[in-house]
Amino acid sequence: MEKLQRFGYPVFFAVMAVLPHLLNPRWQAVAITFLIFAVVALSQDIVLGKCGMFNMGQALFFGLGAYATAILNSKFGWPMLATIPVAILVPALFGILLAGPIVHLRGDYLLVTTIGFNIVFVQVLQNDLGGLTGGPNGIFGLDAMNLFGLRLASQVSVYYFAFAVLLFTLWLMHNLETSKAGRALHYLREDQLAAESIGINARVYKIFAFGLSAGIAGLAGTVYATQYSAVSPEAFDFIQSVLFFSIVIVGGSSVPGVLLGVFVMFVLPEIFREFATWRFFIFGFAMILAMILRPRGIWPAKFGRIPAYLVKESKHGA
């Protein structure tokens, strides 16, 4: 698989670079969605896959970013470009604040708590707290992104913006994997007790993972707001979080796995749109089957640069 990966990446990037010119507008929109969801799923992978924390509330941070952009643009007249730092920082800050009191929770309790955060978030949006979120209809009519005089009004230009964000995210993920922080997260996931005993501060690194992951998801939120020039609560429902969660696990929490996962979970259903009513029925079976046939995911993650003597066969899994 490593050889496949070496050839795979350049081919993947090359195809993605020319893709929008080969597609009709409907499939261009699907391709943009693929890019956005890939970024969110990769950010989810930092907490869930790299660190092994059961987070099922990623749509919350995705939504925070999208809403930060939408509110600043529509209510305060900020240019779209200027909202990007806020759309990264606000979710990152929320990620840190929310993670603080809960990172010590055992796996499944953490999972339910993060679902809870997501549901509270959607209710806040729907009830139009502070008159900012636009209630159940959301906010629409956002400006186009203006990149130093270049207006991202056409679908193709939004595509390249989304592609750039994906490349940035992949670069971040690559750096994370080879960095000290990335190794610390690996150790924590494999064996928290051992990791703490060699001096890794579990709490700090876990909160860091949440903050980083939330920031990236927030950036994806900005791209989402740009694509639709609108945001609404149901796009950030916890069912979306459940899907992102499933993508990472079905994919196997490696970068190619997550990309494959997004393709399987978001693009394939688009192809089968004509079988609309049967779609999710078959989809559910496919999820069960995928897990039975490949319990560690379609493309399981390999351990990066962890010394071999520290990697032991994990008995209770992820």
Add this chain to the structure above:
Amino acid sequence: MDIFLQQLANGLTIGSMFALVALGYTMVYGVMRLINFAHGDLVAASAFVGLTIYTQVMGQATSLAAVIAIFLLTAGVMACVGVLLERLAYRPLRTAPRLSAVVSALGASLVIQNGVMLIWGPQMRIFPELVPQVYYTFGGVVISLMQVIILVLSLVLMIALYLFVEKTRMGAAIRAASIDQDAARLMGINVNQIIVLIFVIGSSLGAVGGLFIGLYYRGITFNMGWQYGLYAFIAAIIGGIGNIPGAMLGGMLLGLFNAFIAGYVSSTWADAFTFILLIVILIVRPTGILGERVAEKV
């Protein structure tokens, strides 16, 4: 004061439904350490199965015997579905990483939910009126016969389950398997049988809960499972998951909390307050109210 007593009665009714469904979650979690995300959809499905049994098998009869038959048949059908679910979606993954089983459960939830939609259609169906509309008034508080039946029957079922688990040999085997499956196996307990048994019990109780939901709220939709399922799961967690009296207590507390929020604050914020309660409880007591402290296995 009247509102208080009225919401107390409503809260206990909703709470006992939550508790019945929560028992299914807590028993499966106790033995398999798996959140059975499909349980909520089983509960939703049982309302539809009950509806079909009422129209197709019972010929729309509402005599006491017919109603009892509807309950028993639905529970039987759902028990079979529960066992099938375990065999197809969970048993192959027993030695796999835990998250794989979680995703399998999510897949199973999609299958059941959309299966219900394919069979009964996406529109809301009206559940039949199996219990006559009789109301009792106690000093300004109106309680329907339905509420009395729901409360009493739930309590009877819960006490029966508690006695079964605490006093019988089978119950002892369930408790043993939930403490340590391997040790239980060494003691000659057939753990596979125990897991099938908890799916039978959990699904039947869930079926009764689903019929109650249909009887109480009347309108049933194919996708209502996630909402009730999540509430029941929260009830199980609040009580301390894996703990049977905990699920009952958690269900009642959650029902009361929900009714009082809806009565005194606002029903549009009810979900948010429920989850804030959950988060606060977990921060203060990370394993629920009646949960024991579990040492992390290394």
